[in-house]
Structure formats: C-alpha cells, structure tokens
Amino acid sequence: AVRAGQCFFASREAMIVFDEAEDVFSDGGLMRDSTARSHKAWMNRLLEGNAVPTLWLSNRVDDIDPAFIRRFDMVVEVPVPPRAQRERIVRALCADAVEDSVVRRLAHEEKLAPAVVAQANGVMRCLGSSLPRERAGNVLLHLVDSTLAAQGHAPVGGKNAQQLPDFYDPAFINADVDLAAIAERLKDSRSARLCLYGPPGTGKTAYGRWLADQLDMPLLVKRASDLMSPYVGENEQNIAAAFRAASRDGALLLIDEVDSFLRDREGASRSWEATLVNEMLTQMETFQGVFVASTNMMTGLDQAALRRFDLKVKFDYLQARQAGVLLRRNGERLGFALPADVESLSAAHLPYVTPGDFATVMRQQRFRPAISFEDFLAALKGETALKAVSKLGIGFLR
Numbered sequence: 001a002v003r004a005g006q007c008f009f010a011s012r013e014a015m016i017v018f019d020e021a022e023d024v025f026s027d028g029g030l031m032r033d034s035t036a037r038s039h040k041a042w043m044n045r046l047l048e049g050n051a052v053p054t055l056w057l058s059n060r061v062d063d064i065d066p067a068f069i070r071r072f073d074m075v076v077e078v079p080v081p082p083r084a085q086r087e088r089i090v091r092a093l094c095a096d097a098v099e100d101s102v103v104r105r106l107a108h109e110e111k112l113a114p115a116v117v118a119q120a121n122g123v124m125r126c127l128g129s130s131l132p133r134e135r136a137g138n139v140l141l142h143l144v145d146s147t148l149a150a151q152g153h154a155p156v157g158g159k160n161a162q163q164l165p166d167f168y169d170p171a172f173i174n175a176d177v178d179l180a181a182i183a184e185r186l187k188d189s190r191s192a193r194l195c196l197y198g199p200p201g202t203g204k205t206a207y208g209r210w211l212a213d214q215l216d217m218p219l220l221v222k223r224a225s226d227l228m229s230p231y232v233g234e235n236e237q238n239i240a241a242a243f244r245a246a247s248r249d250g251a252l253l254l255i256d257e258v259d260s261f262l263r264d265r266e267g268a269s270r271s272w273e274a275t276l277v278n279e280m281l282t283q284m285e286t287f288q289g290v291f292v293a294s295t296n297m298m299t300g301l302d303q304a305a306l307r308r309f310d311l312k313v314k315f316d317y318l319q320a321r322q323a324g325v326l327l328r329r330n331g332e333r334l335g336f337a338l339p340a341d342v343e344s345l346s347a348a349h350l351p352y353v354t355p356g357d358f359a360t361v362m363r364q365q366r367f368r369p370a371i372s373f374e375d376f377l378a379a380l381k382g383e384t385a386l387k388a389v390s391k392l393g394i395g396f397l398r
Helices: 002-008 040-048 083-094 100-108 114-126 133-150 179-189 204-215 234-249 271-286 303-308 320-333 342-349 355-364 373-385
Strands: 016-018 054-056 192-197 219-222 252-255 290-295 311-316
Touching: 002 016, 002 040, 083 100, 083 114, 100 133, 114 133, 179 192, 179 204, 179 311, 192 204, 204 219, 204 252, 204 290, 219 234, 234 252, 234 271, 271 303, 320 342, 320 355, 320 373, 342 373, 355 373
Parallel strands: 016 054, 192 290, 192 311, 219 252, 252 290
Antiparallel strands: none
C-alpha cells in the first residue's frame, strides 16, 4: 500500500502517513523475522527512494533495526507533554464540569492520554448535566481509572500521591540535621541530591512532599513499582524517563524505596542488576534539580551511590518529648480526659514510636474507635510492639 501510494501521489502535492509503523518493524518473534527484516532490501529502497514525503509514526523504536533508523531523514521523539501543558489540555476538556483538584490530579498522570479524558468526559456528560461538580469529578475519575486499569496502569482516582498528609509537621521529625534550614537554603540553589534513611513511618517520604511545597516546585513521585519492569532494559528506560520528566517540568523528583535501584553491585548475581545501578548513578550525576531518595535499608546501598548524595539524613524514632506532644495533641483531638503525666507515659511506654504509628492508630478510629485515653495508648503500644528493633538501642545502623 505504501509503495502504491508513492506511485499514485508522486506527481501531486501530498504526504503519506504510516501509523503504528512498529507493526512492520517489530512484528517478528523468536522463530521468525519481522516483516521489515524479511524484506530488508525492499524496505531499504522504500526508505531511501520515496518520492512522496512520508511520516512513519511509531509508539516505540526499541525493536527497530538501527540500519533502518539511520535511513530516516529525521527521527523526532514526541515526549509526554509537560505537566503544565497536560493541565491546559484537561482544563479545556472538562474544567467547566469538575472541580479544579480533579483537573490537577488528572494532569499529573503521565500515562493518561488526552483521548481517554475526552472519552470519559463525553460519557460523564451523557449521564446528565445536573450532576454536582463534586459528584461529576468522582464519576470522571472512575471512568478514567477503569480505562487505565484495562491498560495495565495504576489508577489516579485514589488518594493523591502528591498531597501532603494532614498530620505532617516537621516539628515531629527526629532527624540528625535541621530540615527547615535545608529547605531554606535550597530556595536559592534548587539543586541537591538528598538521601533520607531510617525506619518506616519516620516521615521520609512526607518530608520530600513538604520540601517541594516549601520550594514551590512541582512534585514527581516515583515508587519502585512505578519504575520496575519484567522486561530487560525497561527499568533503565523508566529511570531515565523519570529524570527527564523532572528536568522538563522543573519538578522535585522523589524516589521512594530507592534501595531497589541502588543495591551494592558487589553482591549482584545478575548483569542487569549492575546495569540498573549504573543507570541510576548516571542520571543522578547529570541531574541539575532537586532529587530526594528515601530508603528503609541504608546498609545495602552501593558505596558509589552513597558518595553521589550531597547529604544523607537519618530519620529516627520520635524523642520522648516529641512523642508526648503528639500523644497529648491526638488525645485532645479525640476528646479524651488526659492524665497530667502524658509526656512521661510516652517515654515509658512508647520508646520506638513514629509519626506513622500515630497516623495508623488515628485511621483505626474509623472502624475500631478507642473509648478512652488508655485504649488509645494501648493501640500505640501494639503498633510499636510489632517492630524488630536492635537491642543495641534506637536505630538500625550499627
């Protein structure tokens, strides 16, 4: 068809568009070559001698033979639009029907094609124009999430990953540096590589969100599940894409569970593990923005990776004074009668408590409410009792 089109339109002002070209270049398998490889000489002549300008559109180029790629006059990548542009697209489609928070949440999702939003918006409007904006937003998110799930992507309709937890307060973070001072200094430089390490629930990931808020920067959050792929080579591509997106949007890049990508290469048993670390180190070295990595397992990180972090900040269990203030604050919030020695109770009964423990117990109030301050304290003790803490003392680095 393409060859026939070249002959038919040769004497006219025309252009040919070949969509989904990857079906020709990468439709082979283990036992047979792709269509393009099977007819390599013919394909080369088609690419080198076309009389009519031809656009070859492909969703990916990974499997296209380099010999074919070099025969294209121009190879142009069309990346995912920046977040600001995505927000303009979504706003133009449905801002009149849903709340602004829904627009921002949809715009944050890189894997969400504008066509999906347009289709979901059309369905939502067919359901009736009488829907209140809040209900319309929930309907739109549900429709979009259904399509994303069918495509194998995570939903956007859940809790906003960019949102700072309501309970977060830097005053209740037990770190070995002044976190507020770091934020103040970064307002000028806006370039740093920070590694936050410590037990779960100590506020590492939340600090990354808080820092982005203080710097008035967009936030790009990536977890291990967002970047890891079962296919060889895609992990490295996903990591590179995350850093590119952060650079493009001027965003603070927060990678949670970074130990998944920076394991010590000396213990690597497979070549791809070392390649993954190498790619991560390369991206860290060239990234000019603010990069925050968090981990619960500092001891297993690659030594070269540790050297590339400008600052390594230890987040530890709450001090007795901090735990006492949180205990009093949450007890008052629940309307309990408090004993006079709340602070001493926290020191005696909650030696390994974290802000995350308080958040967990507060969420439990929805389905297992405490009836007294003693019940609330017992629930906190139950959370801390499950932790495997070294007998050498608070912390986990020895």
